[in-house]
Amino acid sequence: MRQNLAILLQSVAVGAALVLVPATAGTTVMKQPLISLGASGTSAQPGQASEFADAKMMMPNPFTYVYEAGDALSDEAGTGQVYELQLSGEPKAILQRVADALGVQGSLFEPEYSNDQYRVFVIGSKDGSGASATINWSGTGSWWFNEPQAYPTPDCNKWETAEDGANYCGQYAEQKPTPELLPSKDQMITEAAKIFSAVGQKVSAAQIQTSSSDWGASAYSSLQIGGQDSPIEWTVSWGPTGKIGSVSGHSVKAVSRGDFKTISDKAAVGRISDWRYSGQLAQSVWAKYQTNPGGEVIAFDGAAKSLSAPEPFGEDLPENPEPDQSPAPSPTPINVTVNKAIKAQLMIWDKSGKPWIVPGVMLFADQGWLTPVFNLEDGVVELPDPVEVSPMLK
CATH class of the missing domain: 3.30.310 (TATA-Binding Protein)
Known part of the structure; x- marks a missing residue:
């Protein structure tokens, strides 16, 4: 039953409820944060954050990404509506x-x-x-x-018997x-x-x-x-x-809940690498703007290799290989230029489980990646402490 409950508990977390003071320009000035995010962030599933935070070591990422704002991005701040659901x-x-x-x-x-x-x-x-x-x-x-x-089970062509005497299907008929x-x-x-x-x-x-x-x-x-x-x-x-x-x-x-100040598109680029600024886009927006970076991946040494030509697997391997005593390699830095930004609404969840619709921006990298972040200025949303993870060393 715990699995059933986990399915029901939607993402993240965070408490809210604060003091709003109308500003003369029509925006809202905050004396306290309007939204307070929990440790699991803006869109994680229940339990993921605690598991992530409790992990003492993780496999090292072979790359570090350095995001840079392209010249085409605006450096003008703005405003956006915040809605409580x-x-x-x-x-x-x-x-x-x-x-x-x-x-x-x-x-x-x-x-x-x-x-x-x-x-x-x-x-x-x-x-x-x-x-x-x-x-x-x-x-x-x-x-x-x-x-x-509505999803019929295929016919069974061959029944098998388990060690405990239970019957199970060993081969299903091909579905067309x-x-x-x-x-x-x-x-x-x-x-x-x-x-x-x-x-x-x-x-x-x-x-x-x-x-x-x-x-x-x-x-x-x-x-x-x-x-x-x-x-x-x-x-x-x-x-x-x-x-x-x-x-x-x-x-x-x-x-x-009012009109709030937002940061510029150029400033928003600095939030890409921080998961705490993430949020959920509408499905229709993903369908319209999501792009495929192509059939290439960046190899560990920085060279590009095609996904359609994988390396041979399991050939000419020694029966008893010696353990690798070499030190863990340093991550390879990859520069990513963000050259396009489109405004969009994002949904985030506060630590009490309440959803909010906040202004955000979709940032497009020169490789075709799309990353959404909310762009409310600092102080409107209270962020959780960042999670530091120690790399797994050999």
Whole structure:
């Protein structure tokens, strides 16, 4: 059950709640930080930070990256809106609405892994074998529908017997895609709009994005905050048989906490190497701007090697190799120039588990990498202490 609970506990952490003083220019001056981030950062999963912080040694990184701001970046500061995401509605009523919209049968119950801090309610299957709808009343009030029958188990060609006498499948029949069973783009948009509307999210056809392959399809729409797509998204997914396998959404409203000063794009480059300034972008933004750096990686000695031509593996190796007594090599410095910046909203989580939408910027390196960081000036967000990790030495 701990695994189930871990799935429900969304990322990071941090407490908030502070004193806001209106400024004459329309921005907000802080007497105390508005948002306080926890040790796990802005977007990590529960438990990751403590595991990272507790690690005494880690494998050394063969590279150190030195980020430089290109001449094309602006050195002008600005302002941006900060939004607090607050739970909205009554969880049991929301879940019943989801169940009714998706035809889930059964009584509402609270599973044993639910607690006062992370309340969870379920309608439908208790063992995961049938359709169910679940809501987690914390964070963004996320809910989801699951129908395992949309993903049929392949036939077994050969059964085996384990040492304890239990039977298991040793060879499954080959599965073949059936793209002809999947909905068309127009059908996906129509069905998604109908479902989103039934659960309380009114969207137009133009606000729904779709994707598909031979094995499945999906559609999603973002909650508009300040006229922009946010990482708060509603999704519908179809399995290989064309049946809806999952639907998900949220139960929040965005409350503006004011207009705050932001640093320049050039200054934001200095935050790339600090994980504490990271945040989550909307899926639609990633889809629009994410680029592929290409089919090359940087080798340890600084030379580029193609991913399509891997080195031979496991050939001509001695049976009993002598341990390597050579000292660990020093990291190779790599200079990275950031030559493009685009403003974007980011979602971060405070140490109390509350999500926030903050202004940020996507920084593009000359290699094609995209790195988002929030660009609020110092003092608005209280950062956790940096985590120092000792390298693993031979």
